[in-house]
Amino acid sequence: MAAKNVLGIIFSNAYDEVIPQVTSHRTMGSVPFAGxxxxxxxxxSNMVNAGIPQVGILTNSNYRSLMDHxxxxxxxxxxxxRDGLTILPPFNHPDTGVFKGxxxxxxxxxxxxxxxxxxxxxxxxxxxxxxxxxDALLEFHIExxxxxxxxYARNVKSQLATxxxxxxxxxxxxxxxxxxxxxxxxxxxxxxxxxxxxTLLERLLHEASLKRITDFEQLLSENCGNLRVxxxxxxGYAKIIEDLKSYYDANLDLLKPEVRRxxxxxxxxxxxxxxxxxxxxxxxxxxxxxxxxxDGCRIDGEVENSILFRGVTVSKGAKVKNSIIMxxxxxxxxxxxxxxxxxxxxxxxxxxKLCGADNYPVYIGKGINI
Amino acid sequence: xxxxxxxxxxxxxxGQGSRLGILTKNIAKPAVPYGGKYRIIDFPxxxxxxxxxxxxxxxxxxxxxxxxxxxxxxxxxxxxxxxGGVHILSPYQQIKGTEWYKGTANSIYQNIKFIERYDPxxxxxxxxxxxxxxxxxxxxxxxxxxxxxxxxxxxEVPWEEASRFGLMIVNPDGSISEFEEKPENPRSNKASMxxxxxxxxxxxxxxxxxxANENSGNDFGHxxxxxxxxxxxxxFAYQFDGxxxxxxxxxxxxxxxxxLLNPKVDLDLDDDSWKIYSRSPVAPPHYVGExxxxxxxxxxxxxxxxxxxxxxxxxxxxKVEEGANVKYSIIMPGTVIKxxxxxxxxxxxxxxxxxxxxxxGRSPEEMENIEDWGxxxxxxxxxxxxxxxxxxxxxxxxxxGGEA
Numbered sequence: 020m021a022a023k024n025v026l027g028i029i030f031s032n033a034y035d036e037v038i039p040q041v042t043s044h045r046t047m048g049s050v051p052f053a054g055x056x057x058x059x060x061x062x063x064s065n066m067v068n069a070g071i072p073q074v075g076i077l078t079n080s081n082y083r084s085l086m087d088h089x090x091x092x093x094x095x096x097x098x099x100x101r102d103g104l105t106i107l108p109p110f111n112h113p114d115t116g117v118f119k120g121x122x123x124x125x126x127x128x129x130x131x132x133x134x135x136x137x138x139x140x141x142x143x144x145x146x147x148x149x150x151x152x153x154d155a156l157l158e159f160h161i162e163x164x165x166x167x168x169x170x171y172a173r174n175v176k177s178q179l180a181t182x183x184x185x186x187x188x189x190x191x192x193x194x195x196x197x198x199x200x201x202x203x204x205x206x207x208x209x210x211x212x213x214x215x216x217x218t219l220l221e222r223l224l225h226e227a228s229l230k231r232i233t234d235f236e237q238l239l240s241e242n243c244g245n246l247r248v249x250x251x252x253x254x255g256y257a258k259i260i261e262d263l264k265s266y267y268d269a270n271l272d273l274l275k276p277e278v279r280r281x282x283x284x285x286x287x288x289x290x291x292x293x294x295x296x297x298x299x300x301x302x303x304x305x306x307x308x309x310x311x312x313x314d315g316c317r318i319d320g321e322v323e324n325s326i327l328f329r330g331v332t333v334s335k336g337a338k339v340k341n342s343i344i345m346x347x348x349x350x351x352x353x354x355x356x357x358x359x360x361x362x363x364x365x366x367x368x369x370x371x372k373l374c375g376a377d378n379y380p381v382y383i384g385k386g387i388n389i
Numbered sequence: 390x391x392x393x394x395x396x397x398x399x400x401x402x403x404g405q406g407s408r409l410g411i412l413t414k415n416i417a418k419p420a421v422p423y424g425g426k427y428r429i430i431d432f433p434x435x436x437x438x439x440x441x442x443x444x445x446x447x448x449x450x451x452x453x454x455x456x457x458x459x460x461x462x463x464x465x466x467x468x469x470x471x472x473g474g475v476h477i478l479s480p481y482q483q484i485k486g487t488e489w490y491k492g493t494a495n496s497i498y499q500n501i502k503f504i505e506r507y508d509p510x511x512x513x514x515x516x517x518x519x520x521x522x523x524x525x526x527x528x529x530x531x532x533x534x535x536x537x538x539x540x541x542x543x544x545e546v547p548w549e550e551a552s553r554f555g556l557m558i559v560n561p562d563g564s565i566s567e568f569e570e571k572p573e574n575p576r577s578n579k580a581s582m583x584x585x586x587x588x589x590x591x592x593x594x595x596x597x598x599x600x601a602n603e604n605s606g607n608d609f610g611h612x613x614x615x616x617x618x619x620x621x622x623x624x625f626a627y628q629f630d631g632x633x634x635x636x637x638x639x640x641x642x643x644x645x646x647x648x649l650l651n652p653k654v655d656l657d658l659d660d661d662s663w664k665i666y667s668r669s670p671v672a673p674p675h676y677v678g679e680x681x682x683x684x685x686x687x688x689x690x691x692x693x694x695x696x697x698x699x700x701x702x703x704x705x706x707x708k709v710e711e712g713a714n715v716k717y718s719i720i721m722p723g724t725v726i727k728x729x730x731x732x733x734x735x736x737x738x739x740x741x742x743x744x745x746x747x748x749x750g751r752s753p754e755e756m757e758n759i760e761d762w763g764x765x766x767x768x769x770x771x772x773x774x775x776x777x778x779x780x781x782x783x784x785x786x787x788x789x790g791g792e793a
Contacts, residue, residue, distance in 0.1 A: 054674035055690070093464070279676065288671040293465075295666050297658040298425035298689035298702075299675070300650070307683055313674035314426070314689055315659065327674075 021157050022070035026137040026217070028128075029062050030121060032079040033144040033211070037179065037261045040382045041362065045084040048076070048145045050266070051345050051363070053273050053282075054313040054328050056291045057088050058260065059145045061282075064289045067095045069153035071141065073102035075131055077124045079109050088292050095290045107131060120233035126224050133221055140220050143212040147175075148269055149257035150282055150289075151212065156251045160214045163191060165249040167219070167239070170212040172253045173205055179261050183209040183236055187250040196240040196248075210253060219246070256281035267360060267380045270326045270343045274309050296329050304335070320350070328363075337367075343380070359383065392472045394444050394507040396529055396586075398437050399500070401493050402430060402517040403450030408638045411768035411786040412738055417449060418637065419517030420456040422721045422739070424649055424658065425689045425702050427667045428459060429636060432522070433515045434466045434475070435665045440525040442513065444473030446503055448496045450480060450489060465668045478503060492607030498596040504589065512592060514585040514609065520645050521633040522656070522663050523584070528627045532586045535563065538622040539591070539614070542584035544629050554580035555610055557626050565624045568615060579626060582633060585609065591622065632656035643736055643764045646702045646719045650685050670705040670722065680711055696726065704739075713743075718750070734781060735765040743767075746776040747790075756781070 031048030041050050048059030059076070066074055074097060078085060085106070092104030110127030125132070125142075132140060139160070141153060151170060160168040171185050177199060184206040186195035199208060215223075227238050239248075256278055258269040272278045283289060296315030301307070306321040315330035320337035328346040333339055336353040343360045350356065351369040358375030362385040367373065371389050375381035383389065406418025413421065419430035430447075437445050445468060449456055456477075462468075463475035478500050480489050490496035497504075497514070504512060511532065513525055523542070532540040543557055556577045558567040569576065595613050599605050605612045618624055632655045636642040648654040658665055672691025677683060682697035691706035696713035704722040709715055713726045716733040723740040726732055730743045735750035743749060750765035763782030773779060774790030 056673075273673075274676075276676075279673065283673045289673070290671055293669040295465075295664050295669070297665075298687045300659075301683045301686045301688065301698075303685055305684055307677045307681065309679045310677050311674045312677060312688070317659075322677075 021139075021161055022154055023072055024137050025071045025073075025139045025141050025153075025157065025214070026132065026135040027062075027066040027071045027074040028125070028132070028140060028142045029059060029074065029076045030124065030142075030144050031059060031076050031082065031085055033121070034146045034179075034261065035079075035081075037146075038263050038266055040263055040384070041266065041360075042081070044081060044385060046078060046080075046082050047260075049082075049085040049088050050260075051328060052148065053270065054311050054326050055294075056289060057085075058148065059085070059088070060289055060291045061148050061150070062143050062145045063095050063097075064287070065149075065151055065153055066141065067097065067290065068287045069157070071153065072097075072099070073104075073135055073137065075105045075107045075128060077107045077128065079124065082106070082108070090292065094292045102135075105131065121235040122224065122227045122233050122238060125220070125235075126228050129221060129224055132217065135217070137217055139214050140217050141212070141214050146260045147210050147212070147257055148260065148282065149210070149253060150255060150284060150287060151210070151253045151257070156212075157214060159191070159251045160249065163249045164247065165214075166216050166247045168214045168249045168251050169193060169196075169239075170210040170251050170253050171207040172210055172257045173207065175208050175210070175257050175259055176201065176205065177208060177259050177261055181236065183211075183240075185209060185250050187252075191249045191251070193243060193248045193250045196236070196243045198236075207250060207252070210257060210259075263360070263382060264379060267343060271324065271341070273311055273326065274324060294329055299327075302335075305333075320352075334369075341377075341380075362386075365389070391506045394473060394509050396442055396511040396513055397444040397446070397473070397504065397507050397509045398433075398442050398513040398515055398525070399446045399448065399497055399504070400430070400433055400437075400515045400517055401496060402447050402456060403490050403496060404516075404518070405451040406518065406637060409642065410639065410784050411766060412639070412642075412736070413452070414768060414786065415452055416455040417451050417453060417517075420459055421636070421642070422704055423520060423636065423642070424646060425687045425704055426669060427665060429520065430456070430460070430517045431466075431665050431667045432520055433517060434460075434463075434468070435663075436521075436523050436525060437513075437515075438466050438468065438666070439663050440523075442525060443468065443470055444507055444509075445475045446478045446500060447475060447517075448478050448490065448500065450496070453477070453479060459668055461668070466666045473507065476503065492612075493609045494596060494599050494605075494613045495607035497592075498600050498607070501593060501596065504593075509589050512587050512589045514587070516583045518637050519582065519633060519635055520656070521582075521629075521631065522660075522665070523629060523631070523633075524663075525584075525586075528584070529586055531563075531627050532625070535625045536623060537586075537625045538588050539617055540586045540625045540627050541565065541614070542582040542629050543579045543626040544582055544633050545578050546580045548575065548578050551575035551578045551580065556580055559626045563625045563627075565618070565626050568618060570610070579628075581610070582629060583610075585614075591617075639736065639764050639766055643719060643734075647700065647717065649687055649702065650700060672705055678711070681709075717752070734762075735767065735779075737767045738769040738771070740770045741767050742772045744773060744775040744777070747773045747778070749773060749779040751781040 031046040035042040091098040097104035182199040184199040299316040302319035305318045313329040319335045320333040330347040334352040338355045340357040349366045354367045361383045364386045402419040406413040468475035556569040634645045675692035678695035695711040696709040708725045710728045712729045714731040718735045721739045726743045727745045731748045756762045768786040772788045777790035
């Protein structure tokens with residue numbers, strides 16, 4: 020029940036730059052994923068499923084689609100009088116302008132954080148897709164009497180220059196926080212999720228602001244030695260989305276039954292905004308194999324190894340293979356797409372053919388007609 | 390006192406729907422699942438909201454648990470409102486005693502106080518057993534333009550079916566000259582849809598008089614409407630063109646679901662201008678496996694399909710294992726159809742398990758005597774054991790076969 024004493028903070032914009040194609044008009048948090056979700060749904064649901072009652076979502080830019088998705092938080096049961104969900108728009112200091120790093124962002128919302136009155140703050144990005152048990156993480160944090168607990172996983176190496184790895188001692192104590200070596204052996208890789216005692220967070224933010232430190236990782240790394248920092252290992256499935264390829268792979272990963280079971284356990288639903296679309300309709304001669312199909316789709320053609328988001332039309336004679344087809348894409352008669360990611364509202368003309376490479380997809384921007 | 394509303398709706402949802410047999414054993418008819426992700430009541434509720442009517446009283450009596458739970462605070466239909474919104478109205482105890490709703494008119498009579506809180510000019514009476522999309526605001530305009538006291542929605546039905554309906558003989562100006570209740574030799578094919586708009590002040594008085602009349606059955610169709618007609622009130626028929634189906638029997642429920650797969654049927658649920666809202670299950674998109682074969686079907690979230698599906702409607706979280714065959718069937722939420730099982734011409738209710746090799750239902754062509762054919766129905770939570778055969782037209786409400 021400690022979860023009711025937790026404030027969740029989600030960075031919705033972190034890593035926008037790593038998949039510029041999909042985030043040019045939205046935040047990382049509102050990137051569509053798995054046929055009917057946005058990336059932020061996974062973190063929000065993890066928090067809600069653990070019983071965390073209050074969540075603030077930090078935004079920086081392009082957050083209209085995020086606000087549209089989140090609304091008042093009703094879909095996550097976070098439309099409440101007490102606690103509940105708040106979108107935290109960028110707080111511009113007259114002297115700094117729009118914030119630069121995570122420290123700035125948190126510092127801009129420091130009033131919100133301290134007003135929450137919670138003892139613990141759970142801070143996370145939303146580019147890691149996983150079903151992590153925050154309740155267990157919190158229990159671990161309290162039981163170890165930790166000041167900071169960082170979540171990590173093995174076998175999820177990130178290729179980003181900003182990726183961190185931890186030196187985890189026995190009993191979970193973290194002795195070193197360093198930038199990950201992308202070519203090194205498997206290590207304890209940061210999942211960019213942490214629990215920190217609120218008063219400590221406030222103190223660190225004030226110090227960092229005085230010292231003009233803007234990099235959160237640097238702050239953690241500097242303080243690792245003189246604080247009680249622990250590592251909590253997440254053993255389940257986790258996938259880091261850090262470029263177009265990993266976004267593509269993470270989507271197609273869902274075609275594996277074990278991945279679907281890991282991300283969508285029956286007792287811990289992933290909540291999202293509902294759209295009241297009709298069920299998917301399959302026409303005569305439709306052929307669908309190994310695919311994930313959302314409501315509102317109309318399929319008269321062939322679909323294989325693909326993810327179809329809500330409201331996609333695959334017309335007669337059209338073929339879709341190894342592709343991620345986002346909301347309301349229209350694929351006309353006899354068109355063929357393979358290894359393609361189409362953003363929302365794309366239209367592929369009759370008999371047009373589009374093909375990416377086996378190991379790298381072609382991306383078609385929002386609303387483009389081909 | 391709530392804010393005055395021009396028109397409020399009262400939805401009669403208390404009937405048992407006994408003709409649906411075991412499907413309504415534990416739930417009221419309006420709560421019966423329909424069309425892959427809806428329940429019947431989603432249609433009148435969505436029609437209300439889409440027509441701009443935001444105050445709806447839902448009269449419940451028979452097995453209201455699932456229905457109450459489903460409607461909740463009305464949020465899926467945008468009916469969680471500060472002014473009006475959806476209200477569940479069950480019979481309640483009063484000083485003079487406790488009474489169940491004796492009939493449709495009596496159920497409204499017992500809720501006169503609820504209606505008066507909104508001081509409406511008009512009251513729209515709806516039932517919870519039809520599938521249709523209708524703009525009630527147009528009917529209200531028609532009612533006002535005719536300065537009517539009562540307007541009854543009417544649809545032209547095929548002459549050969551007319552004797553099953555309550556019929557109206559309508560004058561050229563739209564006013565109703567005569568009613569005929571299920572006549573043997575119909576003189577009209579204009580059937581009442583069970584949708585009425587009344588001037589509230591008039592209706593209120595008729596309800597009070599009807600209640601005082603000991604010989605009355607307290608029913609709108611049998612008592613109140615004829616009384617108004619006899620007294621010479623202005624009564625008009627409002628013609629509706631479009632899809633409208635009573636889903637009160639097993640056959641019509643089955644038919645109406647399969648109508649959704651027929652492109653010639655005029656019932657488009659994928660219509661952004663007239664959405665049918667529902668309380669959606671929280672489940673991922675459905676997965677279609679390597680060996681699945683799906684044609685002419687409707688499938689929704691949470692399903693896992695590895696078998697073959699033809700001309701069927703699958704609700705949320707249905708699993709169809711490899712080698713299983715589903716044809717011309719309606720499979721309600723949470724049901725599992727195991728390897729090699731065959732389900733055809735059937736309605737399978739929620740959370741049912743059809744074990745390996747079992748067969749449920751049969752196609753009419755296979756029948757020696759077509760009289761014996763009918764849609765097979767499996768009740769909620771039933772288990773059909775391995776290799777068990779369920780005959781066509783059967784209604785199964787206890788587990789069948791299989792090792793204990």
